[in-house]
Structures are given as structure tokens and as C-alpha cells.
Amino acid sequence: MVSRLVLGCGTVGQTLVDALAGMSGELLVVDDSENRVETLRDDKVSANCEDPTDSAAVLEAVDAPEMVVIADEDPVANREAASLAANYFPDAYLVVYVGRDAAERDRAAMAAVADRLVDPTDALAARVLSVSLGESADRTANLQRTLRGIDGTLGVFMHDNPDPDAIASAVALGRIAAALGVDAELCYFGEISHQENRAFVNLLEIDLRHLDPEDFDRSEFGGIALVDHSRPGVNDQLPADTPVDIVVDHHPPKEPVEATFVDLRRNVGATSTLLAEHVQRLGIELTEDVATGLLYGIRVDTKDFAREVSIADFEAASFLLPHADTGVLDRVESPSVSADTFETIARAIRNRRIEGTVLASCVGSLSDRDALAQAADRLLDMEQVTTTLVYGFMDGTVFVSARSRGTDIDLGETVRAAFGQIGSAGGHADMAGAQIPLGLLGEVEDEEESSLTEVVSEVITDRFFETVRSIPEDDGEYAREGEMRFDTPVAEPED
Numbered sequence: 001m002v003s004r005l006v007l008g009c010g011t012v013g014q015t016l017v018d019a020l021a022g023m024s025g026e027l028l029v030v031d032d033s034e035n036r037v038e039t040l041r042d043d044k045v046s047a048n049c050e051d052p053t054d055s056a057a058v059l060e061a062v063d064a065p066e067m068v069v070i071a072d073e074d075p076v077a078n079r080e081a082a083s084l085a086a087n088y089f090p091d092a093y094l095v096v097y098v099g100r101d102a103a104e105r106d107r108a109a110m111a112a113v114a115d116r117l118v119d120p121t122d123a124l125a126a127r128v129l130s131v132s133l134g135e136s137a138d139r140t141a142n143l144q145r146t147l148r149g150i151d152g153t154l155g156v157f158m159h160d161n162p163d164p165d166a167i168a169s170a171v172a173l174g175r176i177a178a179a180l181g182v183d184a185e186l187c188y189f190g191e192i193s194h195q196e197n198r199a200f201v202n203l204l205e206i207d208l209r210h211l212d213p214e215d216f217d218r219s220e221f222g223g224i225a226l227v228d229h230s231r232p233g234v235n236d237q238l239p240a241d242t243p244v245d246i247v248v249d250h251h252p253p254k255e256p257v258e259a260t261f262v263d264l265r266r267n268v269g270a271t272s273t274l275l276a277e278h279v280q281r282l283g284i285e286l287t288e289d290v291a292t293g294l295l296y297g298i299r300v301d302t303k304d305f306a307r308e309v310s311i312a313d314f315e316a317a318s319f320l321l322p323h324a325d326t327g328v329l330d331r332v333e334s335p336s337v338s339a340d341t342f343e344t345i346a347r348a349i350r351n352r353r354i355e356g357t358v359l360a361s362c363v364g365s366l367s368d369r370d371a372l373a374q375a376a377d378r379l380l381d382m383e384q385v386t387t388t389l390v391y392g393f394m395d396g397t398v399f400v401s402a403r404s405r406g407t408d409i410d411l412g413e414t415v416r417a418a419f420g421q422i423g424s425a426g427g428h429a430d431m432a433g434a435q436i437p438l439g440l441l442g443e444v445e446d447e448e449e450s451s452l453t454e455v456v457s458e459v460i461t462d463r464f465f466e467t468v469r470s471i472p473e474d475d476g477e478y479a480r481e482g483e484m485r486f487d488t489p490v491a492e493p494e495d
Contacts, residue, residue, distance in 0.1 A: 003138075004028070005065040005092075007052035007081040008072025009036055012097055016071060021045050025138075028062055031072075053080040059088060066141055067093045070110075075099030079106045086113035091148065093141030115144065116283050139263050140281040144180065146246055146261040152222020153183045154245075159229040159236050160190035164200050165270045166228035167192075168297035169248060171206055172275035172290055173227055179284045185209050185221075189237040194370040195341075199332045200296060204289045213237040228271040230257045230264060235424075248274050250301075269305075269313045272297030276316035291323035296332065307430055337374075344371035345378050348390050351457075352379065355465050357386040357407070362457035366392040372401035373433075380405060387411065389464050391456075393438060398456055400434035402427070409471065418467040419460075436460075 003025035006017060013031075017040065020027050029040055029047040040047040050057035052072065068085040070078045078099045085094055096114035098107055111117050147154070154177050158166035166188075174184035187209045192198055201208065216238060218224075225246035226232065230253045233240030244259040250273070252266040263274055272294040279286060279294075298317055302309040305317075347363040354360075359379055363372070369392070376390040380403050387404040400419065404411045412427035415434050419425040423436030438456070 003066045004069070005058075005062050005067070005085075005089075006030070006069045006071055007058065007085065008070055008074075008077055009033075009040070009047075010071060010073030010097075010099075012073070013069075013071030016069065017045060018043075020069075025066075028065075030058055030061060053077055053084060055084050055088065058084060065089055065092050067095070067137060070094070070096040070114075072097075073100050075102030075106045075110075078102075079109050082110045082113050091145050093137060093144060095137070114283070115141075116281060136277065137281060140278050142261050143176070143246070143263065143278055144282065147177050147180045147182050149260075150177070150182050150223035150245065153185055153220065154223045154225055155221035156184050156186050156225045156227060157232075157236055157238060158186070158188040158227055160188070162188045162190075162192060162197070162228070163194075163300065164197060164293070165272050165297035165301040167197070167201065167206060167208070168290075168293035169227040169271040169275045170208075171204075171293050172272070172279055173225060173246070173248065175287070175290055176275075176278060176282060176284060179282070184225075187211050189213065194373065195337060196332055197370075200293070203328050203331055204293055206289070206293070211237075218242060226259075227275075230262075231255065250274065267312075268310045269308045270298040270301035272301070273310075273313050273316040276320055277312070280316075280319055286320070286323045288323060288325050291320045292325045292328055295320040295324045296329055299329075303430075338368065338371075340367050341371040341374055344368070344392070345375045348375040348379055353461055354385065355468075357384055358389075358465065358468055359385045359387065360389040360461040360464055361391075362453055362460065363390060363392040364453040366394040366399065369394060369399045372399055373403075376401045376403040387468075389415075389461075391434075391460050393452070393456055396438050398423070398434075398436040398438060398460060400425070400436070400460065402432045402434075404430045409468070414467055414471070415464075418464050 004020055004027045006013060006029040009017060009029050009031040017029060027046060029045060030050050030052045031037055031047065032049065032051050034049050037047045037049040048061050052058065068089055070081045070085065072078050072081070075098055078096060082094065082096045085092065094114050095116045095118065096110045097118045098110060156170045156173050158170050170186040174186050177184040186207065189211055192201060223245040224242060226244055227248050229235045229251065230247045230249045232238035232242040232244060246261045247257050247259040248263045248271055250265055250268050250271050257264060265274060268274060276294045279290070295317060298313055302313055305313065344363050348361040351363065352359050352361040359382065361379065363375065372390050372392060376388045379385065379388040379390065386407040387409060389400065389402045391398055391400040393399070400415065402411050402415050410429045411432045412429060415427060415432040416425045419434040419436055423434050425434035427433055
């Protein structure tokens with residue numbers, strides 16, 4: 001079955017056909033120049049010598065292509081071919097090259113039907129067309145097709161206690177859905193507790209729907225999308241058997257992901273990067289709030305382009321920056337800090353225990369669990385400390401936040417090894433978290449707070465240091481005490 005169809009093949013078209021010919025999937029070119037068709041056939045490219053604006057000829061040659069590229073030099077021919085493709089292949093991803101010296105009427109007609117319109121005034125038109133194709137464009141085409149198949153409201157679900165990457169990704173996916181005529185609600189369970197995250201939502205006036213697990217009614221939604229996580233019931237409070245239509249995430253899952261559309265790429269630093277690519281490829285208007293949100297999501301998840309960053313993250317940021325409000329980002333990154341947060345940081349400093357370059361601290365009872373992450377970050381500034389683990393308890397649960405830098409230890413795997421059997425745990429190589437029910441630490445629920453702090457501290461700190469000590473050297477390369485590299489990526493931190 002033909003998966004890519006090229007209608008018209010001028011100079012630009014010949015350049016991109018060379019790139020398409022090396023990609024997976026069947027390719028067919030329809031052009032009315034015998035010389036071009038013969039040249040293509042000599043290069044072992046399937047080509048028909050027919051009028052690319054003749055519906056009978058085109059429909060006889062191909063059934064339902066996943067992508068159609070219009071690439072003649074003549075703008076009138078491109079307009080007619082684009083109209084034909086839009087009418088007969090509505091589910092295909094349509095890329096249209098405007099052609100030379102196009103009249104405004106022709107340009108407007110092509111823009112009205114194209115998923116991606118390429119203007120010849122761009123000196124890099126051939127390159128722009130090329131990057132609009134290939135595997136990435138297939139993903140965007142499949143996302144578009146899946147969204148168009150949603151009957152009703154799309155529920156876009158972030159992971160519990162969503163961070164900026166999850167929030168921005170949900171906003172962008174909602175905007176893509178709206179551009180395709182699909183209503184979307186952006187939903188989350190848990191809390192948005194971090195001061196920066198609350199400022200982010202408030203300053204950008206992001207409309208989110210908070211749900212309690214008992215409030216979830218699958219019949220409200222025509223489709224379900226997950227962003228920045230990939231399985232229902234794992235790091236969200238959806239029923240585990242919830243059917244999912246769309247998954248966009250940059251964290252490798254421990255189990256296979258089931259959804260109609262899956263964009264799961266572990267080689268990028270943020271889910272916001274993936275959504276920025278889809279927005280760009282679909283040619284959707286990039287409003288200031290979406291650009292600002294996605295840029296902040298990338299910056300936070302890559303730690304200002306210093307952690308797990310890829311070329312794709314830089315390219316996405318370059319695309320977003322001219323449209324973003326950096327003044328809003330400055331305000332988001334300088335929120336007021338509550339007295340409770342300062343008190344939590346102070347307790348973390350007072351209660352610290354250090355072994356080598358690893359620090360652990362129990363802050364006792366919590367009023368704001370998000371203060372743990374800030375305390376873990378602050379303690380990482382201490383001299384000769386490369387790893388911090390800060391934890392406290394509230395509502396019958398111990399919450400753990402961990403950070404590291406300048407070390408070969410994979411913190412996500414280390415935290416998972418220490419606490420995965422008694423709670424949920426995981427994270428990045430240099431940022432991780434865990435949640436552990438107090439009941440799993442022994443008979444502690446009825447203890448006084450001072451005794452409870454002592455029991456929790458003994459179990460959590462000892463367990464963590466024991467795990468760090470047990471990390472073996474890797475063929476002598478990682479001989480420093482308490483350091484190890486793990487090559488298996490892990491899930492998003494839960495703090």
C-alpha cells in the first residue's frame with residue numbers, strides 16, 4: 001500500500017523525493033513530465049506519468065495514502081492538486097509547496113487545506129519540506145488522524161501533582177485538538193503545590209480541571225489522552241483499565257503502552273519538546289501562552305538545558321523563544337517562598353546525616369510536601385555534598401525527594417532499589433522521589449510525632465545509605481564510594 005504520495009515534482013520536489021525514497025513505506029510520484037518520470041524510474045522510484053490534478057488518474061493509482069506532498073513549481077497546479085488531495089484523502093497529512101510567484105488567491109486556497117504550507121520565499125524551502133516528512137511527520141499525521149476520530153470531549157490527563165512539563169504539554173495538546181475541531185478538558189489529580197508551578201498556572205491563566213478519583217466518569221469523555229506519563233493508574237488516579245487514545249511522553253515505561261496513538265521518545269529531555277514539534281509541523285498558530293508554557297516545560301525538565309538534553313530540545317526552544325513572554329518566566333521563577341518552606345529547609349539542615357558525599361535528612365511532619373524538593377535542592381549546595389535525600393510525612397504517607405549532581409550514581413534507580421518494594425519510587429538520574437505508606441514501616445501510626453520521626457528516620461535513612469553502599473563498582477571505572485552508573489532509564493520523579 002502506498003503510504004506517501006507526491007503530486008507534482010518540480011525542482012524542490014525532486015530534492016525531497018530523494019530523501020523520501022530512502023524512508024520506510026511505499027512511495028509513488030505522479031507527474032506530467034515524461035522526462036522527470038523516466039528519471040525517477042531510473043532511480044527505482046515508482047512514478048506515473050499522469051496529470052497530478054486529474055482525480056481519476058490519481059484515484060486509480062492510490063487508495064488511502066498516509067501523507068500527500070504537493071511539490072510542483074506551478075502554484076495553480078499545486079492549488080488544484082491540494083484541493084484534490086483534501087477532498088479524496090481527508091485523513092492524510094497534507095504538505096503543500098506554494099510554488100513560484102503564487103497569487104494571493106492561490107496561496108490562501110492552499111493554506112486553507114494544507115496541514116503544512118511551505119513558502120518558496122524561504123531559502124531553505126527544500127529542507128523545510130524534508131523535515132516535514134519522514135518518521136516525525138508520520139507521527140504528526142497519526143496524531144492528527146486520531147484526534148479527528150475523537151467523538152466528544154478529549155480528556156487530557158497530566159500525571160498526579162503535575163509539573164510545568166506536564167501542564168504545558170496538556171495545554172499544547174488541547175490547543176492542537178481545538179485547531180482540529182475537537183473540544184478538550186485539561187485534567188489532573190493531586191495538587192499543584194510548588195510555588196513556581198502555581199505561579200506558572202496563574203500567570204498564564206491556564207484553565208485546568210482538578211479531579212478526585214471518585215469524580216472520574218469515563219462517559220464524560222469521547223477520548224482520553226495522557227501527557228508526560230504513559231499508563232492509566234500509574235502516577236495518576238485513573239482506573240488502570242481505562243482505554244487510552246493518545247499517549248505523549250518522554251519517559252520509557254516499564255511495561256508496554258497501549259493506545260491508539262503513542263509518541264514515546266526517550267531521547268528527548270521533555271514532553272514539551274514533542275508537543276512543540278507537533279504544533280510546528282501542523283502549522284498551528286503559536287500563541288504567547290502556549291509558547292511560554294512549552295519553553296518553560298523544556299527548561300524545567302532539562303534543568304535549563306543541563307540534564308538529559310538533546311538537539312531536539314534546543315531546536316524546539318529556538319522555535320518557541322521568539323513567541324514566548326520571557327518576562328512571565330522571570331516572574332514564575334521568582335515566586336514568594338512561604339514561612340513553612342523556610343522552616344522545612346531549616347529542619348533539613350539541622351537533621352542532616354552525611355556519609356561521604358551523600359546527605360539524608362528527615363524533616364518530620366509536613367504541611368507542604370513540595371518544600372521537600374526545595375530543601376533537597378538547597379542542601380545540594382553544601383560543600384562536598386553530591387547527593388541529597390530529604391523526606392517527611394503527612395496524611396499517613398512518607399514523601400521523599402532526592403537530588404544529585406556531579407556523580408555517576410543514577411538516583412532514580414537507587415531510590416527505586418531502596419524504596420520500590422515498600423512504596424512507589426523512581427525518577428531521573430539526578431532527580432527522584434518516592435511515596436511510602438507509613439503502615440509499611442511498622443506499627444507507627446499511633447506514635448507521638450517525636451517518636452514517629454525517629455522511627456521513620458531510622459528506616460528511610462538507613463535503607464537509603466545501605467542501598468548506596470551496596471552499589472558495586474563497574475569494572476573499576478566507578479570506584480568512588482557510593483557512586484554508580486545505571487543505564488536503564490526510569491520514570492518521572494513523584495515529588
